[in-house]
Amino acid sequence: MDVFTEEYAKQQDERDPLRRLREYFVIPSKADLARKTLTPRAANDGGEDAPSIYLCGNSLGLQPTLTRKYMQQYLDTWATKGVYGHFKEVEDSNLAPWLHVDDDVLVDMAKVVGALPSEVAVMQTLTANLHLMLASFYQPTKERYKVILEGKAFPSDHYAVESHIRHHGLDPADAMVLIEPESGASPILSTHYIRSVIDKHASNTALLLLPGIQFYTGQLFDMLTITDYAHTKGITVGWDLAHAAGNVPLQLHDWDVDFAVWCTYKYINCGPGSIGGAFVHERHGKVKERDGAGPGGEPKLEYRPRLSGWWGSSKSSRFAMTNRFHPTPGAAGFQLSNPSVADTTAVRASLDVFKQTSMAELRQKSIKLTKYLEKLLDRSAHELEKPSGQCFSIITPRNPDERGAQLSVLLKPGMLDSVMESLEEAGVVVDERRPDVIRVAPTPLYNTFQDVFLFAKHFQDACEKAVQSGGATSPSQSIMADGGKEDRGWSEIK
Ligand SMILES: Cc1ncc(COP(=O)(O)O)c(C=O)c1O
Incomplete structure (x- = not known):
């Protein structure tokens, strides 16, 4: 034919x-x-x-039919159960009690990005998550202080990196390495070329931040090769997956990515401005206890530094109001606030469609x-x-x-x-x-x-x-x- x-x-x-x-x-x-x-x-x-002929899922994904149904269940729960909605199961609802809505989506979200469920958190928004990750993963020293990113990075990523560099009292003109296309003829950044930029700045670079898929050109980067290569030079690697999550298969755990952030309103179809996602590799999310070494003989906790909030504290201690931050192991320990249940309901609805395939x-x-x-x-x-x-x-x-x-x-x-x-x-x-x-x-x-x-x-x-x-x-x-x-x-x- x-x-x-x-x-x-x-x-x-x-x-x-x-x-x-x-x-x-x-x-x-x-x-x-x-x-x-x-x-x-x-x-x-x-x-x-x-x-209509809607070919715009790269900007805003269409609404799953389940979203309206689940949203109605969320509104009905709020209307008829009030605060009990946090704790009590509702038999004729597809949704978990609000206290667990974030955990409830992790297994399915982890499949979308190729991670362990404990390596994924559904929280905040992409740029906010990028700030949280930079706060934890960008710890410049005298020797290693540069961040490599694309010259045509999405502006939010550029601003986030720039602001962290300034926050550490450094000069973006020196500490920000912008990868520009090799020539005006093509905006594509080859892996070979990215490696050459890494080589040039390897000894004093702390972090590499790239997009899984470039928002303007649609280029999919070779995340495995680039991550591996930067690691051999002692560089931490983060990925902005705004255009990759839900679009292409990812293996964030196996690729040994340090951290990644994404939004859920493009290929993950959760609605405009909906809650974001973050990945923290297992090896960065560990919480170790050393017996009797802390104040008052309590176990001393060792974990990656981060900006903290009560929702990152383990569920058992979260409501104890002790002011002793005990992070949940994994990405969940990077959460700040109780998540928007309306947003998380939209995530549940969307992932119930992803589950069909x-x-x-x-x-x-x-x-x-x-x-x-x-x-x-x-x-x-x-x-x-x-x-x-x-x-x-x-x-x-x-x-x-x-x-x-x-x-x-x-x-x-x-x-x-x-x-x-x-x-x-x-x-x-x-x-x-x-x-x-x-x-x-x-x-x-x-x-x-x-x-x-x-x-x-x-x-x-x-x-x-x-x-x-x-x-x-x-x-x-x-x-x-x-x-x-x-x-x-x-x-x-x-
Ligand atoms: C590649 C990329 N990074 C970052 C962002 C910013 O996302 P947010 O507004 O959810 O922080 C977007 C938004 O479209 C994006 O496409």
Whole structure:
């Protein structure tokens, strides 16, 4: 069958062993997206109730159907049991008593990131967790004080690292090593190149922080090789997994990662701003007791330094109000506050969907979906080339082992607004990174091959329209407008 037909896409969907998982999600209709209200104002106000083409799980994952059900149970428990909700089982609820909601999700969250349950905590938010991890893992000395991170790191990571460096009285200009792309032609950072930067600063670097998947380019880093290499140089390694968790299989424990942080609102589908995750390797979470060595003959506790709060203290001592911090062994000992039960309820609902499959199965489908997207986009680029010139290029690595679900598409300068407007009109949701990139992420839990097919069709139309309306400038004009300083990777496709 012709790969470039909608029939082919439908056939792939019929053969997809994970197709039933889409039913666990609320897919907004095109009319839902177009309306300015939550519900139709009149019976005939429904418009086109065809499902939208939502390829934006890299930004905000769609709502699992279980979320509403579990949220209602949480609200009903609060309404009918009040404070008892903390301690008492409710027989007709899927949720654990609130005192245990965080523990209740650990086994399933650990599977998503390849960790032991005790190495994972569901707490705070990504940036807050990064601060907590830096407070514990970044202990600069005179000899080792530098932090290596990407020059184009997500700004929050940059700010967090910068603030810790200043907090220790150091100068970011000296202590922050920013990995910039080797040339203006490609934003991709090869493992070989990262190793060379590590080599250059090895003797005085304390910590390396990188993203599992780069938010802008969609590049998947070789976490095992990079972690191993940095460890041989005595460098602590942390990963920002915002775009990797729930997207690609991870083996944080086996890879011997020191710490990692992630959010749950992208590929983990827990809702905007929902609670984050943190990984602390088993070897860093130990709490040792030395008999009789502490004040008053109590056991002396030895554990990694950290910023502490009562929720990190062991459950037996948490309510004793003794002011003696006795951390729970593992990542749980890094918690600060009692977690938001509304957030954790959303995590429970989402992980109950992940439980229906495995990260390995999701990855298998994801590779196929993204390859299909790549094939269709390559054809569009080719078809557009004659009448319109080169309209876009894919800046994400072409090797499926070096990317997750997302492809980042670099548009010819001046096209972005027009393309995004056309896609919105067609009920297609992707996101943009200015000045010229759109990120397209088919998500294996709920996206179909047909979604990908329809996206590609609308995208090609949108590009044609943008060129016809004269939005696009020529590449050379754009480079001149940057004074020749910033290439943006455009030269790659010239
Ligand atoms: C790569 C990356 N790091 C950090 C963040 C910040 O996350 P938060 O706002 O949850 O702290 C984001 C948010 O999208 C992100 O994509």
